[in-house]
Amino acid sequence: METRINDFIRAEFGKSLDNFQRMAADDGLREQIGQAVAICVGALREGRKILFAGNGGSAADAQHWAGELVSRFYYDRPGLPAIALTTDTSILTAIGNDYGYDYTFARQIEALGQKGDVFVAISTSGRSKNILRALDACEEKGVRVIGFTGATGGDMVDRCEVCFRVPSTETPRIQEGHEFIGHLLCALIESEVFPK
Numbered sequence: 001m002e003t004r005i006n007d008f009i010r011a012e013f014g015k016s017l018d019n020f021q022r023m024a025a026d027d028g029l030r031e032q033i034g035q036a037v038a039i040c041v042g043a044l045r046e047g048r049k050i051l052f053a054g055n056g057g058s059a060a061d062a063q064h065w066a067g068e069l070v071s072r073f074y075y076d077r078p079g080l081p082a083i084a085l086t087t088d089t090s091i092l093t094a095i096g097n098d099y100g101y102d103y104t105f106a107r108q109i110e111a112l113g114q115k116g117d118v119f120v121a122i123s124t125s126g127r128s129k130n131i132l133r134a135l136d137a138c139e140e141k142g143v144r145v146i147g148f149t150g151a152t153g154g155d156m157v158d159r160c161e162v163c164f165r166v167p168s169t170e171t172p173r174i175q176e177g178h179e180f181i182g183h184l185l186c187a188l189i190e191s192e193v194f195p196k
C-alpha cells in the first residue's frame, strides 16, 4: 500500500486510541454517565420522553440513539419514548424556510417539549446556533438538558445539567467518543428501566 495512506491510517488509529484511553481513565466521565442515566430514567419513569438533535454526523447520532430506545438495544422489552428532531423534512424545511435554520430544533422543542422531558443536545463545536437556540427553548419549557460536545465545550457547558466533553478538538474523534457514550447511555437506560 502507498506509504501516505498507510501512515494516515496509523495516525488516525493512534488519535482514536488516545482519545478512548483518556475517556476510559476519566473517573469524572463515569460519574457523569451515571448522572445522565439517572436523569433519563427518572424522566421516563415519570412518563416523560427524550428528545435528540444534532447537525450532520450528530444528526445521525440523534436518530441512532432514538432508534435504540424506541426499538430495542441489547434485549427485547417495551419501547421507550424518544424522538429525533432531525428526521421530518417537512417540519425541518418549513421551520428553516419560514423562521430560519437557527430555529429548526427550538421550534420543535416549543411544539413537542413538556416540562420534565430530556433534550440530548449534540454539537462537536458546541457552537451550532440551532442547538444553542434549542437550549433557550428548553429553559423556557422546563426541559432538562444533557449535552454532548468536544474539549472546548463551546457555548454549551454552562447550559447543560450534564455536559459530556470528549477530550479532543477533532470533529471525527469527538463524534467517535459521542457514539461510545451514547451507546453506554442507551444500554444503561434499558437495563435500569427494564431490569432482566
Ligand SMILES: O=C(CO)[C@@H](O)[C@H](O)[C@H](O)[C@H](O)COP(=O)(O)O
Pocket (backbone or CB within 6 Å): 055, 056, 057, 058, 122, 123, 124, 125, 126, 127, 128, 131, 171, 172, 175
Ligand atoms: O460528520 C461530520 C464530520 O465528521 C459533519 O457532517 C459535521 O457533523 C457537520 O459539519 C456539523 O455541521 C458540525 O456541527 P457541530 O458538531 O459543530 O454542531
Ligand SMILES: [Zn+2]
Pocket (backbone or CB within 6 Å): 057, 172, 175
Ligand atoms: Zn462525519
